[in-house]
Amino acid sequence: MGVLFEQASARGRTTTIHLDRPFDIAPETGLRHDVTALAELVRAASGWWVAAGARPGGRVAILKDDHWDVDLLACAAIRAGAVPAKLSPHLSAETASALLKRLEPDVLVTSPRVLGRGVAEGVDLASFARTTVSTAPAPGTVSLDELRGSAPPEPQRRDDDAPLIITHSSGTTGVPKLVVHSTRTIIGNLARFEALPTPVVGLRRDDVVATASGYAHGRTFSWTAATIAAAPAEIVVLTSQDPDRVDPLLREHPPTVFEGLPSAFVRFKPLTARLANPFRRVRLFISTYDAVHPPTLRAYLRASGRKHPVWLDGWGQTETGPLTFRLHHRSSVQRRRARAHPAGRPVPVKTRLRVVDPATFHPVRPGEAGLVLARTRALCLDYLGETERYAAKKRGQWWNTGDLAIRGRDGSVHLVDREVDCVAEGSCLATEDTLEERLPHALECVLLARAEHPPLPVVVTADGTLSEHAWRHACHGLPEMADPVALTWDDVPRTGTGKVRRLALLDRLTGSTDTYGTGRWT
Template sequence: MGVLFDEAAERGHTTAVHLDRPLDLAPEEGVRWTVPRLARLVATTAARLAQAGAGRGDRVAVVKENHWDYDLLACAAVRAGAVPAQLSGALDPPVLAALLTRLRPAVLVTSAAVLERCRGSDIDLAALARTCLTVGADAPGAVPLAAVEPGPWVHHRRHDDEPLVINHTSGTTGVPKLVVHSTRTIIRKLARFEAVPYPGIGVRRDDTLLHAGSYAHGRTFCWTAVAFSRAPKAVVMLSDTDPDRADPLLRAHRPTIVEALPSVYVRLQGLTGRLDNPFRRVRLYISTYDAVHPPTLRAYLRASAHPRPVWMQGWGQTETGPLTFRFHTRTAAGDGRASSTARDLGRPIPLKTRLRVVDPRTRLPLPRGRAGLLQTRTAALALGYVGEEDRWADKHHDGWWNTGDLGVLRRDGSVRLLDREVDSPGRLSCLETEDLLEVRLPEALECVVLGRPDGKDPLPVVVTPDGHLDPVRWRTAAGHLPLAEPAVLTWDEVPRTGTGKVRRSALLERLTGDASTCGTGRWT
């Protein structure tokens, strides 16, 4: 990864990179980049990090505003011999402090805005690293990265089984875990498998790729490796998901392959209904992180003018990478029977992953068709958690990894997801109920069902553009479902992770004053 762009440039790759705003790492360099320019930027940044004290095996923490230069900084740290730790700048200051305390980084790369936000909570992030560097504006107690005089260009290689990158989990139920991946697990096992030019879904030289994700997440690090090894015609990076600001860039560079966070798909869904929508050339949509509800899935498939567009839904975790894939077509998604298709996760990746279902109490395997905890075996499993070795060990059992998800493994080998174990009220599937409500309430941006302990009815949360919902419409949609009266909120009133997932425990505590969960939370 340290020489990814150098090797692409040497092979003559002409991929054009289009950004919605300049990189925080190079704010004066505009919004259009070539592969050779990216190679020089990574090499120069690596030399600066080395001069700032990032040595072989040291950790370099990156905490900033969401943009693709997360991955460029990570590549630079790898090139310098260090191990990058990508932490979302959207995390709460106490959470950031806890993660940096675990990491003990030699160098922290951050922004003035992040440092100031943390100071407002009486937290000095700069004091948690030996050296603190800023991108963009200067900040007290930190050195601007651009002011560090680069030494000779460096390139340290490492063994495939040594730590390569650290990413955190979503953190929907508390402080995220810090997951360590190696070159073997995230590049050899995940990126290399994805870079194969499979018919219909592989990246082609004439493709324009759109990515709109959480750039602090390991998924984008892997995506960057794949995209720049395949040499598509163009790559478009969205850091701002406001539909009106994103629309001009997408129209100027109409994508043929789209990968975005589920929350971003929801945010941009209004563009699909415009007369000349920017998704007319899309042949492949990709979603990971979380399930996409059926109305959103159908809207995007219908927006494409391609004769046979496909939606590829992946299910996996930061620790494992993708475990299953499922493909949705326009015909299947629009046939009126798709109220819960997003929970049907498809089958395990052939020759790559194995799945089984066990009883949550005894951990004994259950027969096909019975609901229980999903466990997996995969060669792409990460190396461990930073500072939480006991927690990592507890998720292993008899050679299997516990995902913490409840689901059903059917007789045909396909998987149906029910809930996270920590969230499940038992009487119904919160996730499937959310799908059903979104089909019945097309005016809702999102529906969230929060399980509550002690036999209380689950609490539904309906997210609408203006925070209002017709009570008659709700009663019709809810029918005889065992649900409490809904809380109706706007999008910005819902606490979210850096990947756009709803922080369910935080939302439940905000609405009820009690964050108690239904499940044990032992495997979250």
């Protein structure tokens, strides 16, 4: 990964990259780049890391404003022999400081905005590294401008099974885990598989690939490797979830492949109804991170002008990468009622799944709900600083996902809920699917499980209101729920990838974080 862009440039790759805002680490370079320019930027940045004190085998932390240059900095750190850790700028200062304490980084790269938020919360984030570098001048830091021109080192190589990169889990239920991956797990078993010229879902040389992701997540690291290796014609990088801001760039470079956070698909949904909608050329939509509900899938598949557009839906974890996949077509996302959310089938060749009783760990029969265990060569190496927690989730070669699911007789997997988020009757995910079908004006529906109480429905709307008539229609025939709470999008606490922080929201609304599930495997 340290020489990814250099090797692509040497092979004559001609991919053009378009940004919705300049890189924070090179604002003077503008909005348009090619692979050769990015190779030079990564090479130069490796010199910045060394000049700041990064050592081969040492850890460096990247905690800056969300942009694809987070992955460029990670590649540069790897080139210099260090192990980068990508941290989300959406973490609270308290949470970020807890992760930085575990990391003990030689160098921290951050930004004035992130540092300022830390100060506002009473935390000096710059104090957790031997050297803190800021993308713009900030008190107590080394400005990135002071490091420009430093001599880049020769590329440093490491064993395929040695730590390559550290990312973190979403943190929906508390302080995130620091997930350690190697070259073999995240590149050899994830990115290389994705880069294969697979029919329908593989990238092509004439594709325009757009992404609206969370760039501190491990997904964008493997996406970077696979996409640069596949060498599509163009790459469009979006950092904003404001539909009016991204619309001009998407219309100027209409994508043929579009990947986004579930929250990005929700926020961009109004664009699908515009006359010159920017998704008219998309042949392949890709969603990861979290469930996307059927009404959203339908809106995008209808917006495509292709005869047979496809939606690739993946379920997995930061620790494992994708575990299942499902292909949706226009005809496969018609209105229907289900007792669980379909997740698809295990990734061929790469993944094996078991569904077991949470108490005994004995296999359950097809059609019964149980805890999902996964076996994959892409499993991460460890949780940094929490090895006992990592070991507690392994049963021999099997990984405890902490998710409840139903295995069909045909081998398909239907997600019920995270165990910590489960309810006594039914499935939160399936109920949310139905509520979003019946409340077309809702941006999102969230069902919060509670101990000794009916689950609490939260309906997110543009103005934070919900009529009593609409709710009576929506909840008809569904399991018992408490009276709904209507909120706006910004009222809901979220992770860096747009997931609802369910425990934080439950605590805010009820003053308690007691759920029906045990939370033993979070």
